């Protein structure tokens with residue numbers, strides 16, 4: 404579960420609720436780190452699925468029983484559990500969270516997957532059920548590529564290069580914020596992080612991606628890496644587990660430069676932060692620091 408804090412600046416209705424709750428790449432990476440080492444090497448005893456999730460498993464759940472979990476990797480917002488044969492792809496959707504513990508209490512109404520192993524149970528809690536647990540014979544099979552094939556490069560593993568990023572932006576005439584959110588150039592720059600990275604780079608979210616000059620594209624490249632790395636280091640922006648364990652609320656709730664701060668003074672120049680809606684998502688920016 405994740406912090407539930409409505410923000411008036413995001414506008415009314417359920418959409419803002421989702422926007423605040425949705426796990427982005429840093430949350431998924433923090434989740435991966437929370438159990439990857441402990442579950443690697445464990446043998447699956449049983450896969451129990453509850454109510455239908457976004458997609459069906461794609462195979463009889465008994466197929467994975469007896470298999471060893473080799474490793475837990477991340478690609479975009481998917482977690483990949485490599486098994487002796489094939490892999491499980493897990494997605495947290497809009498409200499999902501994973502918890503791995505030696506002993507879990509009885510499954511509640513929103514617990515839709517229990518992966519029982521000889522070391523503990525990995526549980527998916529997902530009230531809105533946009534999450535997914537999908538089996539695929541390999542990462543390169545059609546079943547897996549349907550989910551992973553369109554993903555852009557990973558921003559944090561060294562494969563994200565400034566020159567290639569600039570070249571890709573030059574091909575796009577859509578506003579830069581929406582190009583980042585699409586995730587097919589670089590993955591993981593969700594709504595919060597796109598607003599923050601564009602502020603850090605001094606780029607107006609509405610400018611056409613193709614109009615961004617080379618030095619500004621390089622600055623944005625650096626800003627994306629900085630914002631996402633910082634969020635991972637700080638434990639993701641909105642994991643409740645992190646909050647309760649550390650006794651403080653998520654990083655961006657406290658220190659966002661622009662996200663969720665409409666009407667409040669810019670931390671650099673004191674101009675009131677503006678919010679606009681782009682592609683049904685709220686964007687925040689400083690009209691002075693991000694002139695064009």
Ligand SMILES: [Zn+2]
Pocket residue numbers: 669670671672673674689690691692693
């Ligand atoms: Zn400013």
